[in-house]
Amino acid sequence: MLPWIIGAAVVGVGAYLLEDSKSENxxxxxxxxxxxxxxxxxxxxxFYNAQRKDRLDKLxxxxxxxxxxxxxxxxxxxxxxxxxxxxxxxxxxxKYTLDTLFHQxxxxxxxxxxRSIQQNITIxxxxxxxxxxxxxxxSSNLNHLKVQLKEANMATVQIQESINHET
Amino acid sequence: MMTxxxxxxxxxxxxxxxxxxxxxxxxxxxYKRETAMIEHETIKVKQQTKILLAxxxxxxxxxxxxxxxxxxxxxxRLKTIAKSLKKDSKHRDYHYKQIEELTKMLxxxxxxxxxxxxxxxxxxxxxxxxxKENHLAMQKLDLMRHVPSxxxxxxxx
Numbered sequence: 001m002l003p004w005i006i007g008a009a010v011v012g013v014g015a016y017l018l019e020d021s022k023s024e025n026x027x028x029x030x031x032x033x034x035x036x037x038x039x040x041x042x043x044x045x046x047f048y049n050a051q052r053k054d055r056l057d058k059l060x061x062x063x064x065x066x067x068x069x070x071x072x073x074x075x076x077x078x079x080x081x082x083x084x085x086x087x088x089x090x091x092x093x094x095k096y097t098l099d100t101l102f103h104q105x106x107x108x109x110x111x112x113x114x115r116s117i118q119q120n121i122t123i124x125x126x127x128x129x130x131x132x133x134x135x136x137x138x139s140s141n142l143n144h145l146k147v148q149l150k151e152a153n154m155a156t157v158q159i160q161e162s163i164n165h166e167t
Numbered sequence: 168m169m170t171x172x173x174x175x176x177x178x179x180x181x182x183x184x185x186x187x188x189x190x191x192x193x194x195x196x197x198y199k200r201e202t203a204m205i206e207h208e209t210i211k212v213k214q215q216t217k218i219l220l221a222x223x224x225x226x227x228x229x230x231x232x233x234x235x236x237x238x239x240x241x242x243x244r245l246k247t248i249a250k251s252l253k254k255d256s257k258h259r260d261y262h263y264k265q266i267e268e269l270t271k272m273l274x275x276x277x278x279x280x281x282x283x284x285x286x287x288x289x290x291x292x293x294x295x296x297x298x299k300e301n302h303l304a305m306q307k308l309d310l311m312r313h314v315p316s317x318x319x320x321x322x323x324x
Binding site: 010014015017018021022024025028029031032035036039042043046047050053054057058061064065068069071072073075076079083086087090093094096097100116119120123124126127129130131133134137138141144145148151152 | 188191195198201205209220223224230237248249252256259260270274280305308311
């Protein structure tokens with residue numbers, strides 16, 4: 001009888017140990033699978049975050065650089081506008097001088113006087129021609145600068161949109 | 168010969184239980200070994216994840232440093248050109264001032280005609296200088312714009 005009892009006990013203990021190691025194995029496998037899945041997701045999100053951080057950093061820096069360019073263009077534009085108005089004022093002043101000279105010439109009675117006034121008129125006319133050339137130069141400069149400023153601002157806006165999209 | 172064989176107990180009858188025990192013990196150790204291997208692999212995955220995370224962090228830092236360097240260089244370039252533009256603008260201001268003075272001279276009756284005669288020429292010279300300065304300013308602005316900052320900063324040099 002005893003051998004049977006011992007035999008049954010041995011079988012029972014053996015079956016228990018086997019089942020225990022089986023379940024230990026299952027749980028280790030489950031833990032491994034969880035770890036792999038978690039690692040994948042951690043690495044993916046970390047990689048994505050790193051990429052995003054890098055891209056945002058680049059975008060912010062690009063925006064600052066673009067702004068610097070736009071500032072330089074705006075400064076040139078402001079100067080050109082200032083000079084344009086100054087040259088316009090000079091054209092007006094010279095027109096007034098010219099009108100005065102014509103008026104003087106009209107009422108001058110001596111030929112010498114008339115000749116001298118005419119010489120003056122010629123000088124003013126030539127000077128005005130040059131002034132108009134200066135004005136035209138500034139005008140074309142202004143147009144060019146306006147286009148450039150628009151482009152620079154557009155570029156800054158595009159970068160800002162990309163930043164908004166990223167954040 | 169036949170008698171001896173028939174008297175021997177069959178192998179399966181005697182060894183079958185031992186065989187089962189042996190197989191069971193074998194399976195037990197197989198499971199144990201496999202579990203140890205899986206645990207080892209799990210630890211390896213954890214370690215590799217840590218290493219890869221550190222690598223991602225390191226590469227990000229490298230990229231950020233590179234961005235910083237590129238940005239510094241780009242800003243230095245832009246600031247240098249902007250400074251030069253400001254300097255040029257002072258020269259231009261001087262020429263515009265000249266033009267203003269020359270225009271004022273036109274209406275001044277005290278200035279002799281012989282001197283006034285030089286005004287258009289002087290004006291043309293000032294105009295030429297301004298044109299040159301403007302052209303130079305445009306070239307400098309193009310230099311600022313035509314190496315697009317975002318290209319340098321977003322894609323690297």
